[in-house]
Amino acid sequence: MLHIIGLGLAVDGISKKGIDILKSCKKIYLENYTVEFPYNTRGLAELLGKKKIHPANRKFVESLRIVDEAKKLDIALLVYGSPLTATTHISILDEAKKSGVITKVIHSASIFDAVGETGLQLYKFGKTASLPNLEADSYINIIKENLQIGAHTLILVDIGMRFEVVIKKLKEDSEKKDLTLKKIIVCQRLGTNQSEIFYKGFEKLEKLEGEDEIRAPFCMVVPGKMHFLEKEFLDNFK
Amino acid sequence: MLHIIGLGLAVDGISKKGIDILKSCKKIYLENYTVEFPYNTRGLAELLGKKKIHPANRKFVESLRIVDEAKKLDIALLVYGSPLTATTHISILDEAKKSGVITKVIHSASIFDAVGETGLQLYKFGKTASLPNLEADSYINIIKENLQIGAHTLILVDIGMRFEVVIKKLKEDSEKKDLTLKKIIVCQRLGTNQSEIFYKGFEKLEKLEGEDEIRAPFCMVVPGKMHFLEKEFLDNFK
Numbered sequence: 001m002l003h004i005i006g007l008g009l010a011v012d013g014i015s016k017k018g019i020d021i022l023k024s025c026k027k028i029y030l031e032n033y034t035v036e037f038p039y040n041t042r043g044l045a046e047l048l049g050k051k052k053i054h055p056a057n058r059k060f061v062e063s064l065r066i067v068d069e070a071k072k073l074d075i076a077l078l079v080y081g082s083p084l085t086a087t088t089h090i091s092i093l094d095e096a097k098k099s100g101v102i103t104k105v106i107h108s109a110s111i112f113d114a115v116g117e118t119g120l121q122l123y124k125f126g127k128t129a130s131l132p133n134l135e136a137d138s139y140i141n142i143i144k145e146n147l148q149i150g151a152h153t154l155i156l157v158d159i160g161m162r163f164e165v166v167i168k169k170l171k172e173d174s175e176k177k178d179l180t181l182k183k184i185i186v187c188q189r190l191g192t193n194q195s196e197i198f199y200k201g202f203e204k205l206e207k208l209e210g211e212d213e214i215r216a217p218f219c220m221v222v223p224g225k226m227h228f229l230e231k232e233f234l235d236n237f238k
Numbered sequence: 239m240l241h242i243i244g245l246g247l248a249v250d251g252i253s254k255k256g257i258d259i260l261k262s263c264k265k266i267y268l269e270n271y272t273v274e275f276p277y278n279t280r281g282l283a284e285l286l287g288k289k290k291i292h293p294a295n296r297k298f299v300e301s302l303r304i305v306d307e308a309k310k311l312d313i314a315l316l317v318y319g320s321p322l323t324a325t326t327h328i329s330i331l332d333e334a335k336k337s338g339v340i341t342k343v344i345h346s347a348s349i350f351d352a353v354g355e356t357g358l359q360l361y362k363f364g365k366t367a368s369l370p371n372l373e374a375d376s377y378i379n380i381i382k383e384n385l386q387i388g389a390h391t392l393i394l395v396d397i398g399m400r401f402e403v404v405i406k407k408l409k410e411d412s413e414k415k416d417l418t419l420k421k422i423i424v425c426q427r428l429g430t431n432q433s434e435i436f437y438k439g440f441e442k443l444e445k446l447e448g449e450d451e452i453r454a455p456f457c458m459v460v461p462g463k464m465h466f467l468e469k470e471f472l473d474n475f476k
Contacts, residue, residue: 002429009345013254018284019276082347084354087361087467094357094471107247107352107429109320109345112360114320115342119332122350123325123366127389132360145387146401151365168292229325233332 002070002202004089004094006082006108007193011039012047016080018106022048029056029066034088036159036216037078038189044078053078061088070101082110111219114190115154116179118197118221119233126151126224131166134159136172144179150225163214164206170220171202185221185234187216199237239310240334242327244320244346247429249277250285252316260286262313266292267304273318274397274454276427282316291316296442299326308339320348320445331456341463343399349457352428353392356435356459364462369404371396375411381460384428388463401452402444408458409440423459423472426452 003025005018008204013218022028030041030053046055055151056066056077059186069075083089083105096103099114139155146153157166163186172180186198194215198205208214242265243256260266263408270280294304302441307313321327321343334341354360360474364384367377368398377393384391395404401424424436424443432453436443446452461472 006253006351008253008348010253010255012258013253013345015248015251015253015256015347017246017248017250020250082351082354084351085360085361090354090357090359090471091467094467097474105355107251107347107354109244109253110348110351112350113244113320113345113348116320116328119328121325121328122323123368125366126364126384127387128363145382146364149365149383149387179354229329229332233328234333 001182002101003074003076004065004083004103005078005105005106006077006110007078007080008108009081009111009114011043012195013109013191014108015108016096019048019107021106022051022076024074026073027054027069028052028076028078029054030078030079031056031061033058033061034159037080038192038194038217049077050069050105055120055153059090064092064095066099067092067096068098070096071099072114077093082108082112085110109191111154111156111190115187115219115221117190117195118185118187118237120152120221120223120230124150124224125154127152127153127182129155131155131157131170132216133161137177141178142171144175144177147224152224153222155220157219163218167202167205181222185223185237186214186218188223189216197237239312239349240305240330240339240341241314241344242321242330243314243316243344245316245318246346247319247352249281249389249432251347251429253344253346257286258348259342260289260314262312262376263445265292265307266290266310266316267292268316269294269299269318271296271299272324272397276317276432276455281371282284284417291302298328302330302333305330305334305337305339308334309337320350323348346451347429349392349394349428350408353425353457353459355428356423356425356475358390358459358461358468359465362388362390362462363392367389367391367393369393369395369408371399375389375415378417379422380416382415385462389460391460393460395457401446401456405440405443419460422453422462424456425459426456431464435475437461437472
């Protein structure tokens with residue numbers, strides 16, 4: 001049996017259900033390539049009853065060896081946030097189904113929940129845009145489509161990109177595609193004790209440094225049409 | 239201090255962080271009017287160290303008395319799912335800020351995460367539609383807007399509505415507004431042991447009964463433009 005268990009956003013974000021299931025698992029893997037952890041993952045073993053946790057990189061996870069192992073043993077794959085936000089993990093579910101391996105997904109808090117701290121209503125978010133560590137700028141089309149229907153856009157960022165690089169790219173790509181972005185929202189480490197939200201224009205975001213420097217993981221939001229209560233709440237973040 | 243703590247989707251869905259915080263809270267409230275719990279909430283007290291849990295209905299929560307109490311004591315408000323998916327709880331945060339009360343939100347799994355079990359990519363969901371227990375049909379506009387940009391639509395349902403009533407209303411309202419819906423997805427109790435997913439046309443959904451009868455909480459999804467992997471996964475649910 002294969003358990004795919006969400007770790008939530010903080011080091012102690014795993015659910016009671018997740019902790020209980022781990023007690024009966026014979027082998028525990030930690031997926032470590034789709035995220036920059038906002039905490040030291042060595043602390044996780046302590047929290048989870050000192051079991052050994054095997055790191056699982058892209059090559060290992062995509063090899064689907066884990067599905068083979070789960071034919072014989074109870075295996076857990078720990079995933080930061082909520083497991084099904086990344087398409088990789090849906091593929092594992094699919095492969096497991098085809099191989100006759102029973103799977104169980106334990107959901108947990110993800111950035112899709114935590115972004116509610118901006119005060120923007122989760123109901124009014126449109127499609128999510130992914131800003132890649134490449135020259136490509138097609139993610140700007142997603143923002144445009146959402147704005148057409150008044151929806152907010154959550155922008156997720158490729159792993160390993162520095163904040164200055166991301167802001168510069170977003171500014172250039174939007175200008176190139178005739179999209180006028182004024183103030184945007186930057187969310188740092190939501191769901192942890194270091195969470196912080198900024199709502200500023202590009203000039204000010206480009207100058208963030210020292211204590212205000214943005215640390216990974218971070219994401220951005222382009223607000224769409226706002227209700228006055230959303231606007232009022234957002235104006236608290238400067 | 240006011241802690242707004244998500245319970246996740248199952249009876250043991252609360253995070254380790256949430257459980258630890260409750261240990262130091264002087265009073266615990268359970269918000270019980272925006273959701274139909276898929277479990278007996280009396281079991282929660284047992285799980286949470288046998289503390290007394292006070293039910294909090296709409297009148298109590300909207301009176302904001304909880305913010306007043308949190309000026310003097312450490313108070314927790316437990317919310318099914320993830321706290322910020324409902325606008326009510328953002329209003330509490332706002333009111334607390336204005337009153338100088340420190341707040342902390344503990345996120346947890348919500349339907350926005352769990353709907354990934356359909357195999358549809360969470361990135362490609364558009365705005366969320368709310369089907370009301372009223373004659374109003376403006377929620378159909380949200381589905382239309384999302385379809386325009388190829389996005390999937392999650393449809394949430396007013397509390398207390400029976401499945402047959404909901405399906406009939408969705409069918410009639412979409413016809414009235416010239417929207418052709420063929421097959422839709424119905425998700426029952428996602429994140430619990432009774433979770434089930436159906437992907438069928440209206441005629442078949444209208445006839446679900448006996449063991450297949452849909453139990454609350456449930457939601458629906460209207461798929462937008464699908465990647466072939468999404469389609470393949472979805473076709474597992476009949």
